[in-house]
Structures are given as structure tokens and as C-alpha cells.
Amino acid sequence: MKKLLAFLCISSMIIACGGGGDDTTNTSSDSSDSTSEPVAAADGEKIYKQYCVTCHGLYGDMGASGAANLTESTLSVEERIPVITNGRNTMTGFKALLNEEKIKAVAEYTMTLSEEQ
Numbered sequence: 001m002k003k004l005l006a007f008l009c010i011s012s013m014i015i016a017c018g019g020g021g022d023d024t025t026n027t028s029s030d031s032s033d034s035t036s037e038p039v040a041a042a043d044g045e046k047i048y049k050q051y052c053v054t055c056h057g058l059y060g061d062m063g064a065s066g067a068a069n070l071t072e073s074t075l076s077v078e079e080r081i082p083v084i085t086n087g088r089n090t091m092t093g094f095k096a097l098l099n100e101e102k103i104k105a106v107a108e109y110t111m112t113l114s115e116e117q
């Protein structure tokens with residue numbers, strides 16, 4: 001009886017070990033198609049540096065193409081989101097490039113550029 005128990009123990013260990021196997025189903029995870037899927041933690045700073053510095057500058061106060069000085073902006077996040085989404089005057093909207101979550105993330109990042117905060 002002891003032998004049988006030992007056998008069951010060992011065999012269940014082998015099964016537990018080999019059961020997982022190699023997961024070969026994740027080969028498509030490096031797909032670059034990320035346009036519509038929500039990003040877990042959209043990096044506002046990264047997005048800002050990619051799309052916004054050309055006009056607003058790294059610190060938000062460059063003012064190229066008449067861009068608003070983001071360090072002096074009094075708009076709330078809720079008010080910035082539609083500006084970033086749809087654009088305003090010479091600023092182009094970003095809804096074609098960024099999804100809602102990314103726009104929210106970059107809007108929140110622009111709040112940190114303000115000198116008062």
C-alpha cells in the first residue's frame with residue numbers, strides 16, 4: 001500500500017510538471033495593430049512627446065504655430081479632452097490617431113505642465 005501511494009505521488013508530480021507544456025499559442029502577441037484596443041496604462045508623457053511637442057514644446061510653453069501655452073492653461077482635464085479630440089483653430093484634432101483612453105492620458109499629462117500645480 002505504501003508503494004502504491006509513493007507511485008501515485010510521483011506520477012502526479014510528473015503530470016503536474018508536464019501538464020503545462022510549452023505554450024506555443026502566443027506567437028501573435030507582437031502584432032503591431034494596437035489602434036483600437038485600449039492600452040492598460042496609456043503613457044500620457046510618451047504620447048505628448050510623440051504628438052504634441054512639435055507645437056507645444058517639451059514643457060508646454062513653446063507656442064509654435066500659435067499653440068496655447070499649456071503651463072498657463074486654465075482648462076480642466078474635461079475641457080482639454082474635446083480640444084485634443086476635435087482640435088481648435090490651428091490645432092488639429094487627434095481622434096484619428098489616438099483613442100479615447102490615450103487622449104485622456106495625454107490630457108492628464110498636460111495638467112502636470114502647469115506651473116501652479
Ligand code: HEC
Nearest residue numbers: 051052055065066067068073074075080088089090091106
Ligand atoms: C499643429 C500644432 C499643434 C499640435 C501638434 C498640438 N497642438 Fe495643442 N494647440 C495648438 C494651438 C494653435 C492651440 C490654440 C488653439 C486656439 O487658439 O483655439 C492649442 C491648444 C491646446 C489646448 C488648449 C489650451 C487652452 O488653455 O486653451 C490643449 C489642452 C492642447 N492644445 C493640447 C494638445 C495636446 C495634448 C497635443 C498632442 C496630442 C497637442 N495639443 C498638439 C497647436 C497644436
